[in-house]
Amino acid sequence: MYIYEYVEVGLSNFLSTNAHRSIINDYASKGWRYVGSVPNRTGGYGQLKSNDLVFERYIEESSTS
Template structure:
């Protein structure tokens, strides 16, 4: 059986840096595996502003 974690992250903007790589690396170092990335919000030009990253890992008995 697997457990899942849903983490919201940003690709950055005019005044902020992207955080997705750091988020993925941090969870991967804890044994989580990247499953999917889903856009959550879009700006007025149709560009995604935030994402939900879905991770999974095997539940240890």
């Protein structure tokens, strides 16, 4: 079973600073795997304002029987 974590990142300074690399490296060091990004906010004329970076981590399913 996988659990997911979503990190919202504003795009105004995101692309010019490579901030995504430090976020991905930070989550990877904690056992998360980067799986993609999802646009979640747009401005006028359709430009992207923010993305969610999506991370997943495998967890063992507990048996309740």
